Amino acid sequence: MALDTMTNNRFAMQTRKLVKSYGAVHVLHDIDIDMAQGEFLVLVGPSGCGKSTLLNCIAGLEHTSGGTFMIGGRDVTQEPPKDRDIAMVFQSYALYPTMTVAENIGFGMKIRKLPRAEIEAKTREVADLLQIGHLLDRQPSQLSGGQRQRVAMGRALVRDPKLFLFDEPLSNLDAKLRVEMRAEIKKLHKRTKASIVYVTHDQIEAMTLASRIVVLKDGHVQQIGTPQQIYDTPANTFVADFMGSPPMNLIAANVTEHGLAVDGMTLDMGPSWSSTGLPQQVTLGIRPEHFALSAGAADLTITPVLIENTGAESYIVFDLGGTSMTAKVPGRLDEDSVTPIRLSVTRGSLCLFDRETGLRITGKSASLTS
Structure with a gap:
């Protein structure tokens, strides 16, 4: 050609x-x-x-x-x-x-x-x-x-x-x-x-x-x-997992009328959310820095499995529904602490992937990730 x-x-x-x-x-x-x-x-x-x-x-x-x-x-x-x-x-x-x-x-x-x-x-x-x-x-x-x-x-x-x-x-x-x-x-x-x-x-x-x-x-x-x-x-879960240090967290989720159900909890996606056109089962992608420590209302409360301090920031490793997740937050935390930590999630930065093909879902129904 x-x-x-x-x-x-x-x-x-x-x-x-x-x-x-x-x-x-x-x-x-x-x-x-x-x-x-x-x-x-x-x-x-x-x-x-x-x-x-x-x-x-x-x-x-x-x-x-x-x-x-x-x-x-x-x-x-x-x-x-x-x-x-x-x-x-x-x-x-x-x-x-x-x-x-x-x-x-x-x-x-x-x-x-x-x-x-x-x-x-x-x-x-x-x-x-x-x-x-x-x-x-x-x-x-x-x-x-x-x-x-x-x-x-x-x-x-x-x-x-x-x-x-x-x-x-x-x-x-x-x-x-x-x-x-x-x-x-x-x-x-x-x-x-x-x-x-x-x-x-x-x-x-x-x-x-x-x-x-x-x-x-x-x-x-x-x-x-x-x-x-x-x-x-x-473009897909391979790129999401390979590009990024730590890589993007990937976890199975179910699409509901109001948001995403993960390990028995529902992540409310707000009034702009629409489940129309989305498969019922998806893979949810969350970059570690899109978690934030929360003193008030939180999306989830976790018990740290491991805390790593790098100086200016800390990595919190925790288990969610059998999947190992990592949150990256500013400042230093007590590495020996097992006290529950409250985390909120940045909605507009999430990615949704088709659970079967691994491809990122785009379009109006997944406007938060487009």
């Missing part, structure tokens, strides 16, 4: 019905993505969902089994990696140990036989952008993990390609350095306006870095949207 290059030059990357199989094993199923120029697109999902395979197909490192693929409005489905005008940053830094930082960054330009003055100028420009200009004479063994990753990024940036591909570049870093490098990558994107496809299994990375997120499961696209869309209106 060809794409119209005259109308799609505004896209950095496009796929249509992209399929990848290894014999009888189907890894990617009909992947359709339109990525705008300058977008930071994050592919996220659990291990084995196909995100790295999709990235390798974009790079040309894996041959697709079907479908069409374009970069910058040009069909590159059958083109080798060297002709796709891409640059990759891998999980492993893959630096040349006997070369200096400057030589590592400029090696690709040297291979292409660019003038020495141009190589030095471009290397210095990129090194200053990445704040490693003072390290150009050092070798990789003299650098920290974060500095090595910056060198790997610099080697890609000097290419000035149509598309940057990042394959879990922060996985080898410790937690503190990952947070720092995440911020550096975000600032770098804001400065360069580069088109980036970024693979990660870390949903926090996805939420903080992405212009848009592609959530994958078992080779199928579950949802494509901005981080806010993915978080507020997940």
Whole structure:
């Protein structure tokens, strides 16, 4: 299925019905993505969902089994990696140990036989952008993990390609350095306006870095949207459970005339509620922060199973109808307390899902979640 290059030059990357199989094993199923120029697109999902395979197909490192693929409005489905005008940053830094930082960054330009003055100028420009200009004479063994990753990024940036591909570049870093490098990558994107496809299994990375997120499961696209869309209106229970830390609470509920019945109690949804068109049995989704401590009227009174203090906020784990739930509230609580806690629920932030299909229910009857 060809794409119209005259109308799609505004896209950095496009796929249509992209399929990848290894014999009888189907890894990617009909992947359709339109990525705008300058977008930071994050592919996220659990291990084995196909995100790295999709990235390798974009790079040309894996041959697709079907479908069409374009970069910058040009069909590159059958083109080798060297002709796709891409640059990759891998999980492993893959630096040349006997070369200096400057030589590592400029090696690709040297291979292409660019003038020495141009190589030095471009290397210095990129090194200053990445704040490693003072390290150009050092070798990789003299650098920290974060500095090595910056060198790997610099080697890609000097290419000035149509598309940057990042394959879990922060996985080898410790937690503190990952947070720092995440911020550096975000600032770098804001400065360069580069088109980036970024693979990660870390949903926090996805939420903080992405212009848009592609959530994958078992080779199928579950949802494509901005981080806010993915978080507020997940397309199904998988997205709701995977995106969010802690994840969305999901519990079986029955639809009634006045609201939702959960474990013998009814959550009154107010005068705007209508059960018309809703299935009788649904899955109710509540983000942990949509519970609130209540000194007065409350929706439910719970006995904490576990209380975790993180400093500025506390996580209250409790049981509701045999389902483990988590509430996130501001401040510190007594971790040893078994005193009942009164909680209220933010109605307008709830999500309803079809119990059989797992799909989010939208439309007038479920206007609270649309």
